[in-house]
Amino acid sequence: MRRFTSLLFAGGLAFLLFSLVATLDFGDPPMRIGSGILAQAPAQVGTANIVTAVVLAYRGIDTLGELSILFAAATAAGLVLARPGRAVSAPKPGGFVLRVGADLLLPLLVVIGLYIIAHGHLTPGGGFQGGVILAAAFFLPLLASPGREPTHAGLSLVEGLAGGGFILIGLLALWQEGAFLEPLLGTGQLGALLSGGTLPLLYLAVGLKVGAELSALLARLMGEGHDVGD
Amino acid sequence: MSEWQSWLALLLILIILCSALAVLLLKNHVAAVAAASVVSLALAVLFALLRAPDVAMTEAAVGAGLSSLILAFGLRRLGLWRIGAEAQEKGEDD
Amino acid sequence: MMLAIEPILYAGAIGLIAIGVAGMALSRHGFRIVLALALAEAGANLLLVLGGFREGGVAPILVGGGNTASMVDPVPQAMVLTAIVIGVGVQALAIALLIQVKEHLGPIDRQGLRDAMEADIDRHAGLPLPESLDRPLSREGER
Numbered sequence: 201m202r203r204f205t206s207l208l209f210a211g212g213l214a215f216l217l218f219s220l221v222a223t224l225d226f227g228d229p230p231m232r233i234g235s236g237i238l239a240q241a242p243a244q245v246g247t248a249n250i251v252t253a254v255v256l257a258y259r260g261i262d263t264l265g266e267l268s269i270l271f272a273a274a275t276a277a278g279l280v281l282a283r284p285g286r287a288v289s290a291p292k293p294g295g296f297v298l299r300v301g302a303d304l305l306l307p308l309l310v311v312i313g314l315y316i317i318a319h320g321h322l323t324p325g326g327g328f329q330g331g332v333i334l335a336a337a338f339f340l341p342l343l344a345s346p347g348r349e350p351t352h353a354g355l356s357l358v359e360g361l362a363g364g365g366f367i368l369i370g371l372l373a374l375w376q377e378g379a380f381l382e383p384l385l386g387t388g389q390l391g392a393l394l395s396g397g398t399l400p401l402l403y404l405a406v407g408l409k410v411g412a413e414l415s416a417l418l419a420r421l422m423g424e425g426h427d428v429g430d
Numbered sequence: 431m432s433e434w435q436s437w438l439a440l441l442l443i444l445i446i447l448c449s450a451l452a453v454l455l456l457k458n459h460v461a462a463v464a465a466a467s468v469v470s471l472a473l474a475v476l477f478a479l480l481r482a483p484d485v486a487m488t489e490a491a492v493g494a495g496l497s498s499l500i501l502a503f504g505l506r507r508l509g510l511w512r513i514g515a516e517a518q519e520k521g522e523d524d
Numbered sequence: 525m526m527l528a529i530e531p532i533l534y535a536g537a538i539g540l541i542a543i544g545v546a547g548m549a550l551s552r553h554g555f556r557i558v559l560a561l562a563l564a565e566a567g568a569n570l571l572l573v574l575g576g577f578r579e580g581g582v583a584p585i586l587v588g589g590g591n592t593a594s595m596v597d598p599v600p601q602a603m604v605l606t607a608i609v610i611g612v613g614v615q616a617l618a619i620a621l622l623i624q625v626k627e628h629l630g631p632i633d634r635q636g637l638r639d640a641m642e643a644d645i646d647r648h649a650g651l652p653l654p655e656s657l658d659r660p661l662s663r664e665g666e667r
Contacts, residue, residue: 206549214542217571221534234576234597241598242586250584250595251484254602266606273613277620316487324483324585328609332491410609414496417616421503431579436529443536450540450563454547459555466559469540473566480533481583481596482573488608489569497562497612504619508555508626 245383247321247396255326256399256406260370260381267363267409274413281420294344302344309337317407321396327403331410338415342422355416362409369398369405431479439479445472459510463501470494533574540567554625554632558618565611569604576600 237258238250245253255263294302313333320326338355370381377384383397394400431439449472452465470493477486505511544564551557576597584598626632629640 203550207546209549210542210546213545214538217538217541218534221538221574222531231576231597231599234599237598238584238592238595242592248586249484250586250592250598251601251605254598255605259599259602262603263606266610269610270613273610273617277617280617280620280624324487324583326484328605329484329487329491332488332496335496414612417613418496418499418503421500421507421616421619431529439529440532443532446536447539447543450543453559453563454543454551454556459553462556462559466562469563469566473570476570477573480573480577481581482576482601482604483583483585485569485573485601485604485608488605492608492612493562493566497615500612500616500619501559504558504623505555507623508632510555 245396245399246389247399249321249323249326252321252326252396252399252403256402257381257383260402263406264366264370264381267366267406270410270413271359271363274417277417278420299344302340306337306340309333309340313337313407313411317404318393318400320403320407321399322393327406328410331407332414334407334411335414335418338411339418342419352416352419355412355419359409359412359416362405362407362412366402366405366409369402373398435479439476442472442476442479446476458512459505460502460513463498463505466501467494467498470497534571537567537570537574540564540570543567552634554622554634554637558615558622561618562611562615565607569607569611572600572604572607 237254241247241250241253241258245257247253247257313330315330316325316333317327317330320330369384373382373384374380381402383399385397389395446469449465449468453462453469456462456465470489474486474490474494477483477489502511541564544560544562544567547560547563548557551560576599578596580594581596582594584592584595584601586592622632625637629637629644631637631640
């Protein structure tokens with residue numbers, strides 16, 4: 201009975217959604233806000249990647265809220281998982297090739313992550329994608345040699361500075377232009393690396409914050425645990 | 431979309447739906463995590479076909495990479511990490 | 525032969541949501557419920573991106589002074605961008621809670637968890653355990 205009602209609910213949900221979209225063409229009717237943003241963004245914000253303009257300029261407060269949710273989730277996971285006073289079982293260290301490979305990959309990953317963040321307003325990419333790559337870079341040495349203690353203090357510092365920087369730039373815009381997170385410093389030339397005003401700085405803050413948060417989360421989750429296959 | 435893109439999208443949709451069913455039906459938890467990763471990867475290619483390169487990059491990095499890592503660590507801490515012959519033994523506890 | 529791709533794409537997104545919801549309702553194991561939640565999330569993201577897509581559109585990135593009129597809608601893409609990252613945070617939180625539940629109560633499948641929680645509540649309330657208790661207690665009784 202329970203299975204039947206659950207399947208009926210899922211099927212009904214699918215039917216409802218499908219009947220909503222079945223008669224519509226793609227992108228029809230067009231959203232007025234989307235076409236308005238498309239028409240105005242290159243002149244107003246000056247970024248070649250218009251998704252970046254939406255994420256950081258038109259919906260900047262949305263992104264701030266998203267960062268807050270991520271911060272809350274990471275903090276809550278850390279709180280739930282942190283148990284002081286329990287002995288850490290010594291995990292097996294990785295082999296020589298693994299450790300050297302991890303050390304070799306670390307600078308390359310950091311460079312790629314920073315490149316993706318820095319070009320977020322020009323090409324596909326940006327703070328979220330680059331931040332995840334940075335998280336992988338910071339986490340890689342831990343994965344290769346598990347005995348190494350993760351520097352939670354340093355990660356928290358980076359995270360706090362990045363979050364504070366994001367809000368500070370927003371407040372500066374509020375003071376200068378009268379609107380929170382309004383782009384400052386002019387638009388620059390469209391398509392140049394130094395264009396889009398403060399948006400690259402904001403994306404850098406987003407990237408560092410996402411990277412620090414996710415790598416701290418991974419380190420916590422890895423923590424002390426059962427060994428593989430035991 | 432041009433014609434080959436349509437066929438590619440159809441193939442990707444099929445891959446996504448089959449892997450999603452596999453996530454729910456596979457007995458082994460490690461295999462289920464791998465199937466979820468396949469869903470994310472095919473979804474990333476589909477996003478690229480749908481003219482959303484930003485979303486495609488995020489889905490590939492987060493959904494197929496980081497999320498699988500988190501789920502794998504969760505499996506290890508839950509004591510459910512069993513591969514191959516060990517997976518045949520019945521029992522959920524350590 | 526030209527393929528009618530629109531209903532197929534919509535059916536894919538909605539099918540993914542339906543599989544995720546059905547999996548959440550039907551799964552017995554806690555870990556499987558987290559996986560089903562991730563599937564439903566992916567389906568919702570795909571549906572949002574499809575809502576902004578349009579036939580013959582180009583990606584919303586200016587290349588060499590192209591015009592913006594033919595671009596697809598950037599607003600759903602920006603929303604999905606943030607939704608994906610939030611999704612992984614929620615997933616990590618769910619996994620952390622599952623780990624704690626496993627360490628404090630023992631089983632994480634639906635029936636075992638219900639029994640363990642009832643036994644736990646009874647023990648804290650000082651109630652005597654029922655006589656016909658043929659199921660394992662939380663930590664003492666190893667199966």
